[in-house]
Amino acid sequence: MIDRKLAAPALALLLAGCGGTGSPGNDAMAANQAAAVPPPANTVGSTPAVDATPGGLLAAYLGKHPSEKVNGVTFLAQPLVEAAVAKVPDAAVREFIIHYAGPDAPIVLRDGRVLAWGCEAHNCGYHNWAISILPDGSSADICYYENKDRPDGQSTWYLGSGGTETRPGNCPSE
Numbered sequence: 001m002i003d004r005k006l007a008a009p010a011l012a013l014l015l016a017g018c019g020g021t022g023s024p025g026n027d028a029m030a031a032n033q034a035a036a037v038p039p040p041a042n043t044v045g046s047t048p049a050v051d052a053t054p055g056g057l058l059a060a061y062l063g064k065h066p067s068e069k070v071n072g073v074t075f076l077a078q079p080l081v082e083a084a085v086a087k088v089p090d091a092a093v094r095e096f097i098i099h100y101a102g103p104d105a106p107i108v109l110r111d112g113r114v115l116a117w118g119c120e121a122h123n124c125g126y127h128n129w130a131i132s133i134l135p136d137g138s139s140a141d142i143c144y145y146e147n148k149d150r151p152d153g154q155s156t157w158y159l160g161s162g163g164t165e166t167r168p169g170n171c172p173s174e
Contacts, residue, residue, distance in 0.1 A: 056135025058114045061107045066116045075107060075116050080137030088158045093144045096120075097129045105173040109135075117173035125151030130171035133160075143171035 057080060061068075066075040075081055076098055088094050102121035107114060114135055119128035126147055133140035139160040147153035154166045 056114075056137070058133060058137055059109075059135040061114065061116070062109055063106055065106055066104045066118055078137075081116075081131060081133065081140070084131065084133060084137075084140030084160070085142065087140075087162075088142055088144075089164075090144075093129075093142075093156075093158075096127075096144070097131070097142070100129065108174055110172070110174070113141075115172060115174070117171060125170065128171050128173075130173065132172075143167075145169075145171045 058075070058078065060070045061075045061078075064070065064075065068074065076085070082098075085094055085097055088097075097118070100118045100120065102119045103124060104116070104118035107116045109115070110132070112134070113132045115130060115132050117128065117130045120126075126145075128145050130143040131140060132143070141160055142158045143155050144158070145153070145155040152169055154168060155171050157165050157167055159165065
């Protein structure tokens with residue numbers, strides 16, 4: 001019995017090696033058959049690929065919560081996001097974001113950037129974070145808000161450019 005997964009690529013190689021059949025229709029058919037064979041699945045130990053979504057790697061997370069997985073990887077475990085959070089100079093802020101144990105909001109697209117938000121359980125208005133990152137992961141701004149007295153104080157933004165700035169209010173969730 002012939003294994004179809006092996007036959008289509010072999011036929012395409014055979015036709016390509018022989019200069020084709022002389023018929024454009026047959027050459028196109030062989031190329032289409034070869035293209036129809038799915039790529040091999042990720043192997044154990046490889047980094048899961050999530051780049052199947054047009055518009056950038058992180059666009060696949062739109063509508064999901066930061067704790068939900070896309071191809072086996074949560075938003076916060078995505079290497080581009082991990083690298084962005086790792087640049088925050090305050091270890092306590094990094095720890096809070098990566099290991100938050102509270103509510104979060106669905107990830108949205110805001111001003112052309114992927115926006116993820118989460119907070120401390122039973123204390124969302126007073127302690128929260130947000131990550132605003134380009135869909136391709138090339139630039140991330142990270143917001144951190146903690147104020148035990150006011151839910152409308154000043155948030156700290158760690159910018160992808162390396163700077164830090166203070167902005168009014170909580171971290172944005174939408």
